[in-house]
Amino acid sequence: MRSKPRILIALSSVGLGGAERQGLMFAEYLKCKHSFDVLVSTFGGEGKVSLLCKETGIQHVNIAYPLLGHRWEVWWKLISTALTLRKIKPDCIVSYCMPANAACAAVWRLTGARACIWGQRDAGLQKELLTPIPLAPRLATCFVSNSPHGAAFLENQLAIPRHKISTIPNAVKLNVAQLSRTEWRSRLKISHDAMIVTMVSNLSFRKDHETLLKAWRIGLDNQLFPQNTKLVLCGRDDSNAPVIRKLAGKLHLDNHIRFAGATDDVAGILNASDIAAFSFISEGLPNVVIESMAAGLPVVATDIPGVRAAIGSCDDNILVPPKDPAAMAHGIAKILQDPALRSRAAAANITQATSTFAPDVVFSAFAKLILSNI
Numbered sequence: 001m002r003s004k005p006r007i008l009i010a011l012s013s014v015g016l017g018g019a020e021r022q023g024l025m026f027a028e029y030l031k032c033k034h035s036f037d038v039l040v041s042t043f044g045g046e047g048k049v050s051l052l053c054k055e056t057g058i059q060h061v062n063i064a065y066p067l068l069g070h071r072w073e074v075w076w077k078l079i080s081t082a083l084t085l086r087k088i089k090p091d092c093i094v095s096y097c098m099p100a101n102a103a104c105a106a107v108w109r110l111t112g113a114r115a116c117i118w119g120q121r122d123a124g125l126q127k128e129l130l131t132p133i134p135l136a137p138r139l140a141t142c143f144v145s146n147s148p149h150g151a152a153f154l155e156n157q158l159a160i161p162r163h164k165i166s167t168i169p170n171a172v173k174l175n176v177a178q179l180s181r182t183e184w185r186s187r188l189k190i191s192h193d194a195m196i197v198t199m200v201s202n203l204s205f206r207k208d209h210e211t212l213l214k215a216w217r218i219g220l221d222n223q224l225f226p227q228n229t230k231l232v233l234c235g236r237d238d239s240n241a242p243v244i245r246k247l248a249g250k251l252h253l254d255n256h257i258r259f260a261g262a263t264d265d266v267a268g269i270l271n272a273s274d275i276a277a278f279s280f281i282s283e284g285l286p287n288v289v290i291e292s293m294a295a296g297l298p299v300v301a302t303d304i305p306g307v308r309a310a311i312g313s314c315d316d317n318i319l320v321p322p323k324d325p326a327a328m329a330h331g332i333a334k335i336l337q338d339p340a341l342r343s344r345a346a347a348a349n350i351t352q353a354t355s356t357f358a359p360d361v362v363f364s365a366f367a368k369l370i371l372s373n374i
Helices: 018-034 048-056 071-088 098-110 150-155 180-188 209-221 241-250 268-273 287-294 305-312 327-335 340-358 358-373
Strands: 007-010 037-043 060-061 092-096 116-118 143-145 166-167 196-200 230-234 257-261 275-277 297-304 318-320
Touching: 007 018, 007 071, 007 098, 007 268, 018 037, 018 048, 018 092, 018 275, 018 287, 018 358, 037 098, 071 098, 092 098, 092 358, 098 116, 098 196, 098 297, 098 327, 116 150, 116 358, 143 150, 143 358, 150 305, 180 268, 196 268, 196 287, 209 230, 209 327, 230 268, 241 257, 241 318, 268 287, 275 287, 275 327, 275 358, 287 305, 287 340, 297 305, 297 327, 305 318, 318 327, 327 340
Parallel strands: 007 037, 007 092, 037 060, 092 116, 116 143, 143 166, 196 230, 196 275, 230 257, 275 297, 297 318
Antiparallel strands: none
């Protein structure tokens, strides 16, 4: 092994989602705290991830997506992936999400690496990608899940021995807000005295924005919310964006919600908000829930394992059944109408987020796992 271990952080997308932000944060930590030689790879060319790599001085490597086509086509593309990785000469590959996990686990022994760590960042999405390479999970050196239910997926669905799985949560670090509370509200055309409920999530089908929109209609129709309360949806337009926008129009919500689009200023928009709401169907350990907690926002969210893992013992947040607009509407109303409840939830959330999910604590454990395997 060279004097400075070379670590490849293999991400599945050039777009900036929760897993990509975790990978970039970890790459920067390894570079700055341990002086490791760190590279980041993605499938799909240039994008936000490659731009951020350039800003932080971390080398970015583009890899052609190998998991499309018939079995023989996939294996041919994986050989090309292996040759690309072999040129990098990593000591350890740390992958995030199923596309990168499957590809890297399948080929890492051909790259000269000493270890390949499978990063389970969800509750079991895209398992179908393993169809042409069903043995790939068994080839990884070890596994890191960011949540207990992700670890359960590895053990129960992929037949990974429990002793090979470590549960290490996400790390959360809120950057300094780029815009002030007043500036964000001005940009969104929302008055300074209005209450804002915000969901920060890309507009994809797994986030189930539809339930939140229906809940908002129920809250308005039944006068559950204080006057002039606004809903803000912040995130890039993904696969489900046309459906979400069409539903907002059908429910006559144009004057009551704002589509903020994608932003790098998550801290700023959370600072401009009063409550965080999430209607997720399935998540590993959702970064944005923890970020909202760190920003001192009370949370109303669907009662799924990933959200429960994030919230922990902070009982003043409100969890409701998935795909239940009425329960979501009443949960939001309860927090909107109770300032004391909001204050208690905010204080507990800050403590939970800044202790359990502190970057130095989380990434130190991950770095020790890398060193123990190379």
